[in-house]
Amino acid sequence: MLDQKMQDALNSQVNWELYSGYLYLSMASKFADLGMSGGQSWMTVQYQEELAHARIMFSYVLTRGGRVILDAIEKPESEWPGGLEMFQEALAHEEGVTARIHDMASLALELKDHATYNFLQWFIAEQVEEEATASDMVQKFTMAGEHPAGLYQLDKELAARVFASPSVYVW
Numbered sequence: 365m366l367d368q369k370m371q372d373a374l375n376s377q378v379n380w381e382l383y384s385g386y387l388y389l390s391m392a393s394k395f396a397d398l399g400m401s402g403g404q405s406w407m408t409v410q411y412q413e414e415l416a417h418a419r420i421m422f423s424y425v426l427t428r429g430g431r432v433i434l435d436a437i438e439k440p441e442s443e444w445p446g447g448l449e450m451f452q453e454a455l456a457h458e459e460g461v462t463a464r465i466h467d468m469a470s471l472a473l474e475l476k477d478h479a480t481y482n483f484l485q486w487f488i489a490e491q492v493e494e495e496a497t498a499s500d501m502v503q504k505f506t507m508a509g510e511h512p513a514g515l516y517q518l519d520k521e522l523a524a525r526v527f528a529s530p531s532v533y534v535w
């Protein structure tokens with residue numbers, strides 16, 4: 365059985381992953397507003413990925429005999445000046461997610477809950493990727509600046525991303 369503190373942390377993370385999805389969907393809408401369909405598509409893929417993260421977490425709690433209680437999802441920001449500011453916020457957001465997941469792993473160790481500690485390793489690795497990707501995009505948008513040709517190229521690059529369902533066993 366899951367310790368109540370561990371279950372509460374996992375429940376809170378389900379909400380956080382859903383909020384992440386909501387935030388990226390909001391960014392997809394803003395990219396559409398800016399006429400950048402590649403950015404719109406990239407953020408829609410990221411939204412799908414966050415929903416998958418929430419589901420993986422959800423399934424794990426149920427598998428351990430726990431209960432998931434869904435909470436209200438916070439209203440995300442909807443206005444950013446451009447892609448640079450969106451990816452800056454995405455990076456800051458993912459750094460916050462990483463800190464939460466690390467805290468959960470520390471709690472799991474403290475509780476000698478090795479199953480949850482092991483489960484969280486996938487998320488720890490995923491966060492390395494999430495931060496690296498957001499940081500790479502911040503750099504690229506910084507380089508493109510206000511240059512239409514650069515932004516056009518970057519939008520084409522963003523369009524190439526496709527959703528791949530995380531190869532994690534969902535119970």
Ligand SMILES: [Fe+2]
Nearest residue numbers: 381384414417
């Ligand atoms: Fe996530």
Ligand SMILES: [Fe+2]
Nearest residue numbers: 413490493494
């Ligand atoms: Fe990812």
